[in-house]
Amino acid sequence: MATLTLPVEEKKKTQEQEALITGAEAIAIACKLANVDVVTAYPIRPYDTVMQYISQLVADGEMDCEYIVAEGEHSQFEIVKHASVCGARVFCGSSGVGWMYAMEALTVSPALRVPMVCMVGNRALDDPGAFGVEHNDALAVRDLGWMLTWVDSAQEALDTALIAYRVAEDRRIFVPLAISCDGAFLTHSQALVKIPAAELVRKFLPRYDRGDLLLHPDNVISVAPQANEDWVTEIRRQNYKVTEVACGVIREVYADFEKTFGRKYGNPFFEEYMTEDAEVVLLGMGTLSTPVKVAIRKLREEGKKVGFVRLRWFRPFAGPEIAKCLERFKAIGVIDRDFSFGSPDLSGVVATEVRSAMYSNSSTRPPVIGFIGGLGGREITVPDVETVTDIVFQAAKGKAQPLTQWIGLRG
């Protein structure tokens, strides 16, 4: 009976919907649900599909925002930076060298305490101009005061975008936050996603309140006046203070997310897969979780007790918790989709961070073997994971292994 069904618009407000969408589309829908005020776009693959979806949402009247196509990434990020200081909820994003083109704007935003939320569609840095995933783009801001999270599914992308606004706009935090989505593997892959009801999102996500930091004629302040050695240490220290409370805030927000929407993420900082009885574990970020999980199920059939830890939050890096989780295994294999030129042990960024966390937070300190692979969009295959696992088992047996190894290299 037509008269008994709610109009579509009403239904959207009150009921959860389900749709087959890509990771980029999921984030666009999250922006709509979050009632974002200012969005800036600039084309670069693969992140830019999110802006195509937002453009359509605006044209169709489904989303009310200022949608500005900038003339370059530097302006793209500068526009939202200023809009945010002026009280607007903002969204922006980029990929690869586009992200690097915005670097100056990315650098100044944390000190300005700008809670902008961005999507990075992870892409290899030029040259040679590859479109595919590599994590060095987003990781370039890891020391600059950005919060960084990696997601591995369209559902998680949508949920994390909502969580991101709550976390970043919390007055205790007030720093920019980037959600990393592996280029192509996530940005362009469709999956069934539960889209939460607008009413619930409104409840979960109050309006961004810049308070006494608002740039407005009713609040005459000078933002970012020039300072030197007299105050810079104290200003840096204020951002450092954010890192002290960030893990706590993230935990609070995930708890509230679960209460509001009924979807559970367990430990916010990392996902554990078949780790209960595992002897060794692999660790990585993003969509490599898919081949790794398939390989683990296969290896389990062969009796090899291997598990997987997928890191969600890279900044803040939940060092003590991660170390506590990892120290119970006999060896750890970290797969990096990045590389870190001249690092200690020549490992990737994540392996180096894990070793650092283990050194100060664990007494057992099992061997951490670093693997580098899947660069420029190359797949990390199930056989790759099997090879990696064999090496980690060797390390667990006490046989010394090279601390950094490249996987899937062509001969």
Next chain:
Amino acid sequence: MSTSTFVDEKPTQNLEAFKGVKKVPHEEYYTSGHRTCQGCESAQIMKLMAKAAGPRTIVLGSTGCMYVANTSYYSTPWGVPWMHTQLGSSGSSALGVAAALRVQMRKGVMKDEPINVIAFCGDGGGADMGLGAISATMCHPDYNLLILMYDNESYANTDVQISGTSPYGVNTSFSTPGKVKRIMNHRWKKNMAPLMMVGHPTVKYVSTISTSYPLQAMNSVRKALSAGGPTFIHCLNPCPKGWDFDPVLSFQLGELAVNTGIFPLYEVECGKLRLYGKTKDIASGRFKRLPVRDYLLKQGRFAHFIEEDIDYFQSKIDEMWNKWLVPGIIPLQKEIEGE
């Protein structure tokens, strides 16, 4: 609500011209606290700009003298909200703030009123690094904002280096005359205001101003803020430190730049060009341009010029006034062939 299908305009403040110096309000929105040099004309335009705009204004300042020397932590001179923006971001900053105001007023979370948005930049930030962003901003007719470029013809804050608006042959710390090369800067000054008005046909107001003519300068700012859409002002600001002259001469040098025909004063309202001040008299023949020598030799930055340099400079200025299609402004030349 939108007033037009083609452009989503929003009303501006209606800032009428100050009718004479005695009618200028006493209130200052750029006051004590800055650390600019004696005789700094760039600081002067900050003061005039803020006065002209009034209290319902947001000012964005890109890196340069007017940031570093102007706005120190704990001693800001600004009586209106002010925010530092990056060297190349005057265009983007104004766009971001105008967009934020607009959307929040539309959604009813901020009181709906016209608020002036001004982003200033120096010549380095405007004519060099920020040109792309300013150009992009000039193409957004939906947002009311003003980009004001204060031009002291060098990167004066970083020890005086040549910029895109430095004059030909000038001695700066990046173009010091040497034993073999007397002239290190062969570039001619970038023609910024025409670049803005010709390159961005929907812009409703572009002008050049000089702090030596403060009333006109303030009224130009008021016109720009009332015009609607993005607007641009190019202000010439003599700089005792960078140009190497006695600070007492600041005002006089500003006048000489105009009277020699080097820096013409004009405004373009919706495509209509209007020359003003001595520039108007030069164009109509009522006033004979003074020789550039009178201007150049008052400044240490041209002390290395020999007669032929002065002659070359003079010939370029003569060309501006005698050959250009719109004398002093548009450097296209009439087709001679067939005449």
